[in-house]
Amino acid sequence: xxxxxxxxxxxxxxxxxxxxxxxxxxxxxxxxxxxxxxxxxxxxxxxxxxxxxxxxxxxxxxxxxxxxxxxxxxxxxxxxxxxxxxxxxxxxxxxxxxxxxxxxxxxxxxxxxxxxxxxxxxxxxxxxxxxxxxxxxxxxxxxxxxxxxxxxxxxxxxxxxxxxxxxxxxxxxxxxxxxxxxxxxxxxxxxxxxxxxxxxxxxxxxxxxxxxxxxxxxxxxxxxxxxxxxxxxxxxxxxxxxxxxxxxxxxxxxxxxxxxxxxxxxxxxxxxxxxxxxxxxxxxxxxxxx
Numbered sequence: 001x002x003x004x005x006x007x008x009x010x011x012x013x014x015x016x017x018x019x020x021x022x023x024x025x026x027x028x029x030x031x032x033x034x035x036x037x038x039x040x041x042x043x044x045x046x047x048x049x050x051x052x053x054x055x056x057x058x059x060x061x062x063x064x065x066x067x068x069x070x071x072x073x074x075x076x077x078x079x080x081x082x083x084x085x086x087x088x089x090x091x092x093x094x095x096x097x098x099x100x101x102x103x104x105x106x107x108x109x110x111x112x113x114x115x116x117x118x119x120x121x122x123x124x125x126x127x128x129x130x131x132x133x134x135x136x137x138x139x140x141x142x143x144x145x146x147x148x149x150x151x152x153x154x155x156x157x158x159x160x161x162x163x164x165x166x167x168x169x170x171x172x173x174x175x176x177x178x179x180x181x182x183x184x185x186x187x188x189x190x191x192x193x194x195x196x197x198x199x200x201x202x203x204x205x206x207x208x209x210x211x212x213x214x215x216x217x218x219x220x221x222x223x224x225x226x227x228x229x230x231x232x233x234x235x236x237x238x239x240x241x242x243x244x245x246x247x248x249x250x251x252x253x254x255x256x257x258x259x260x261x262x263x264x265x266x267x268x269x270x271x272x273x274x275x276x277x278x279x280x281x282x283x284x285x286x287x288x289x290x
Contacts, residue, residue, distance in 0.1 A: 002051060004029035004037075011039070013053075022053040033133075034075040036098065048072065048080075048100060057100030072096065073114075076133030076167075079103070079152060083114065090143075095152060104154035113142040135167035138186065147175070158188040166201060172224060174199035180212055183226075192226040200246050206266065208246035208253070219246060219255075221268065230268035 002013040002021050011029035013022040028040040032051065041047050047058045059072055059082075073081040075098070082094040091111045095104040114132060132140060138149040138157055148160030149168075164176035172183040172191065182194030183202075196209040206221045206229055217235035220228055236246065236255040246255050252263045252271065263272040 002032050002037075004031060013037075013051075021051070022049075030074075034078060034098075036075045036080070038072070038074070046072070056098070074133050076135055076139075077137060077152070079134045079139075081114070081133065081139075083109075083111075086111075093141075093154070095154065103152065107150065107154040108143060109150075110142045110145065113140075113147065132167070135169065136171070136186065138168055138173075140165040140167055140173070149173075157186075158184070166199070169201040169203060170205070170224070172202050172207075174201065174207075181209070183207070191224075192222065201243075204248040204251070204266070206248055229266075232264070232268060234262060234270065 001016050004011055005014045005020075005024070006012075007024045010024035011026045012020055012024035013029065013032075015021045026039040027042065030038040035051055036048055036056070039047050039049055041055075041058065044060055045058060046060075047055045049055055059070055070082055070084045078098050080096045082096055083091045085091065089111055090108050091114070092105075093107040093109055094102050095107070097103050134152070138151060140147060141150050141160075142148070142165075143160050146160040147162040147165035148156050149158040149165065151157040162175040162177055163179070164181075166174040168186065171185060174181050175184050175190075175194065177194040180194040181196045181199035182190055183192040183199070185191050195212055197212045198210040200208040202224060205224065207224075208219050208221050210219050215235075218231075219236050220231040223229050232255070234255070234257055236257070246253050248266065251266055254261050254263045254274075257273075260273055260275040262270045263274070265271050
């Protein structure tokens with residue numbers, strides 16, 4: 001487990017005991033995912049490194065991100081996304097293996113579905129990743145405004161017919177049809193009907209959903225067969241619900257309340273209250289708050 005850390009204006013990685021595993025030598029450093037991390041070697045040169053700091057491959061990273069510039073995203077299932085800006089609504093993806101070799105190329109998708117993020121928000125626009133990546137062999141993506149799932153060969157394993165699609169987790173993925181969310185399996189079968197206003201991913205056998213037409217703050221948890229596991233007794237603020245909130249990690253999940261954050265166990269019982277602005281899941285055995 002390595003965490004990016006800065007010292008004297010440069011970035012490296014520390015291990016869980018606080019020691020430098022990779023000495024600070026990068027202009028920026030992103031988190032490791034599947035033993036790969038993105039680092040900035042210079043203002044416009046990026047690299048993918050392994051946990052020993054070995055550079056596996058590099059690419060240019062122009063600040064402007066004009067037509068023709070390329071970006072490489074984080075890894076999922078041993079595959080990273082690379083795409084080239086075209087200035088058009090449709091862009092073309094390449095799939096890279098762990099060594100940076102192309103395994104599928106020229107796959108058209110909507111640029112809007114890639115949801116780019118900057119790691120540090122320092123305004124220079126230099127450090128980028130994709131928020132979407134492969135999960136359980138499939139990649140949620142859209143074409144002509146409709147979402148489906150691509151396989152590692154760049155083919156549509158599940159046709160793009162949905163209004164939104166989330167990554168697969170524990171064999172199920174949340175999708176949106178006619179304004180409501182439900183869950184499909186990897187064959188595209190709708191195993192939990194699309195009838196919820198919002199839906200979180202399955203983790204540790206449970207997923208949080210907000211019933212349609214219910215109270216603004218009402219959430220409940222489902223089993224994979226669609227049956228209700230429990231209903232939260234406390235109000236959860238929807239503006240504070242991100243990809244990691246109301247998602248179980250190590251037997252606990254967290255949600256924003258009026259006076260802080262509450263962690264729930266798998267029975268829906270509040271077990272810990274934190275008076276803080278931000279809280280994160282326990283991974284592994286620890287949570288982050290500020």
